[in-house]
Amino acid sequence: xxxxxxxxxxxxxxxxxxxxxxxxxxxxxxxxxxxxxxxxxxxxxxxxxxxxxxxxxxxxxxxxxxxxxxxxxxxxxxxxxxxxxxxxxxxxxxxxxxxxxxxxxxxxxxxxxxxxxxxxxxxxxxxxxxxxxxxxxxxxxxxxxxxxxxxxxxxxxxxxxxxxxxxxxxxxxxxxxxxxxxxxxxxxxxxxxxxxxxxxxxxxxxxxxxxxxxxxxxxxxxxxxxxxxxxxxxxxxxxxxxxxxxxxxxxxx
Amino acid sequence: xxxxxxxxxxxxxxxxxxxxxxxxxxxxxxxxxxxxxxxxxxxxxxxxxxxxxxxxxxxxxxxxxxxxxxxxxxxxxxxxxxxxxxxxxxxxxxxxxxxxxxxxxxxxxxxxxxxxxxxxxxxxxxxxxxxxxxxxxxxxxxxxxxxxxxxxxxxxxxxxxxxxxxxxxxxxxxxxxxxxxxxxxxxxxxxxxxxxxxxxxxxxxxxxxxxxxxxxxxxxxxxxxxxxxxxxxxxxxxxxxxxxxxxxxxxxxxxxxxxxxxxxxx
Numbered sequence: 200x201x202x203x204x205x206x207x208x209x210x211x212x213x214x215x216x217x218x219x220x221x222x223x224x225x226x227x228x229x230x231x232x233x234x235x236x237x238x239x240x241x242x243x244x245x246x247x248x249x250x251x252x253x254x255x256x257x258x259x260x261x262x263x264x265x266x267x268x269x270x271x272x273x274x275x276x277x278x279x280x281x282x283x284x285x286x287x288x289x290x291x292x293x294x295x296x297x298x299x300x301x302x303x304x305x306x307x308x309x310x311x312x313x314x315x316x317x318x319x320x321x322x323x324x325x326x327x328x329x330x331x332x333x334x335x336x337x338x339x340x341x342x343x344x345x346x347x348x349x350x351x352x353x354x355x356x357x358x359x360x361x362x363x364x365x366x367x368x369x370x371x372x373x374x375x376x377x378x379x380x381x382x383x384x385x386x387x388x389x390x391x392x393x394x395x396x397x398x399x400x401x402x403x404x405x406x407x408x409x410x411x412x413x414x415x416x417x418x419x420x421x422x423x424x425x426x427x428x429x430x431x432x433x434x435x436x437x438x439x440x441x442x443x444x445x446x447x448x449x450x451x452x
Numbered sequence: 453x454x455x456x457x458x459x460x461x462x463x464x465x466x467x468x469x470x471x472x473x474x475x476x477x478x479x480x481x482x483x484x485x486x487x488x489x490x491x492x493x494x495x496x497x498x499x500x501x502x503x504x505x506x507x508x509x510x511x512x513x514x515x516x517x518x519x520x521x522x523x524x525x526x527x528x529x530x531x532x533x534x535x536x537x538x539x540x541x542x543x544x545x546x547x548x549x550x551x552x553x554x555x556x557x558x559x560x561x562x563x564x565x566x567x568x569x570x571x572x573x574x575x576x577x578x579x580x581x582x583x584x585x586x587x588x589x590x591x592x593x594x595x596x597x598x599x600x601x602x603x604x605x606x607x608x609x610x611x612x613x614x615x616x617x618x619x620x621x622x623x624x625x626x627x628x629x630x631x632x633x634x635x636x637x638x639x640x641x642x643x644x645x646x647x648x649x650x651x652x653x654x655x656x657x658x659x660x661x662x663x664x665x666x667x668x669x670x671x672x673x674x675x676x677x678x679x680x681x682x683x684x685x686x687x688x689x690x691x692x693x694x695x696x697x698x699x700x701x702x703x704x705x706x707x708x709x710x711x712x713x714x715x716x717x718x
Contacts, residue, residue, distance in 0.1 A: 246611055246614075249615045250614050250615075251610065251611045251614035251615070267615045268615075269612055271609050271612055274608060274612075275609075276608060277484055277486070277607070279483045279656075279659055280608075280665060281659065281662050281663050281667070281668055282608075282664065282665060283664060286665065287608070290604050290605040290608065291601045291602050291605035291613065291616050292601065292616075293601070315663075331612075341615070343611075
């Protein structure tokens with residue numbers, strides 16, 4: 200049984216359809232990356248999958264008592280709220296000082312545990328959020344634009360860390376990226392989203408069956424896969440769409 | 453003890469301290485969630501609650517609680533529409549106050565002392581009022597302690613809270629209910645116009661001292677209690693109105709805490 204199984208879901212923001220006709224499932228242990236331009240509904244879809252927003256139609260089934268480790272796109276900590284890293288990792292459940300230390304060590308930021316959250320840099324905060332996400336020994340790790348604000352070596356390090364954690368914990372990983380050309384090389388499946396699912400498959404399958412040209416691992420130690428995405432395409436691969444559409448994405452070409 | 457309660461000053465102090473206890477920790481949430489204006493709208497609606505309570509001959513705290521709660525729910529339901537929350541809150545807050553003032557003036561027996569509901573009338577607190585205030589304070593603190601972890605997680609990120617299996621929507625309703633309860637119990641002490649001040653000033657002062665959320669809640673409560681007692685003695689000493697005197701004392705503490713904070717940085 201899949202960890203998360205979505206069938207034909209539609210999500211509306213008022214009158215506009217942000218996501219429609221999307222079916223996808225996440226199996227134990229696999230790494231799935233959703234790519235798509237800004238405004239393509241990636242974050243919306245992710246939030247619906249974890250139950251943060253309702254769908255207007257379709258069904259989402261989560262495995263009973265599914266443990267989700269969620270890393271949000273950003274965390275705005277109001278400066279009026281005093282909060283140390285250690286206290287933050289004890290929310291909403293008390294896990295104790297030892298578990299906090301272990302999780303922070305795993306993500307390489309053990310020295311931060313007494314720092315105020317609002318004083319952290321973007322990269323430090325990402326690792327703290329990741330530490331928090333692995334506290335409950337998650338079955339699926341969900342990351343929303345986790346490398347936003349990191350430079351390329353920083354992203355590569357972060358992806359390597361996620362891969363290592365996946366191997367250690369054995370969790371599935373579901374992540375979202377707007378960097379169409381940069382997809383984690385360990386990804387089992389790429390889903391290209393623009394409101395609906397345009398295409399999906401392993402990076403290899405996608406690149407072999409589609410006219411996509413790919414470049415793997417240039418200068419980033421193989422942690423990043425460069426995944427070239429053509430604009431006006433007519434593809435007939437895994438789950439091809441048959442209509443014309445244009446992606447307004449900002450991928451460096 | 454019962455004899456002691458016959459002393460109006462003792463009753464006044466107990467009422468003020470009870471209000472400070474109800475406001476301390478909840479005030480931190482008002483500051484953290486930026487609900488100051490929301491608190492104002494809820495508190496201003498209390499005047500209408502007083503008028504309706506007199507009209508339908510129900511107890512005033514009950515009338516205030518119901519109308520303040522209705523206002524809180526209305527604001528919750530309307531926010532997120534096309535009007536920006538800020539101007540929406542302005543409309544509701546001042547609209548509610550004006551409607552309340554008009555409603556009070558239309559009361560057949562205009563014996564209602566409006567000023568005592570706008571600014572509080574702590575020196576006429578009855579034993580029954582004390583029961584309401586301390587019961588309300590115990591309820592508010594109890595509920596906050598019960599939902600503490602969840603409420604904190606939800607301030608940081610709704611999505612994180614959902615991913616942890618919490619229900620931020622339900623807890624937001626709970627906060628609305630608690631604020632309405634605080635309005636109902638504090639109106640006698642500080643009055644409808646200054647209830648928000650009693651919520652946010654001790655919390656804002658506590659922020660300058662605390663390093664963690666629990667510390668901030670405890671400091672806010674302590675500062676509120678000190679301000680309540682100090683303000684009350686000041687009011688007796690100088691013959692000033694009790695509610696505003698308490699808020700003045702709290703503001704003075706805030707200023708002192710800011711000054712100390714600035715000095716520490718230098």
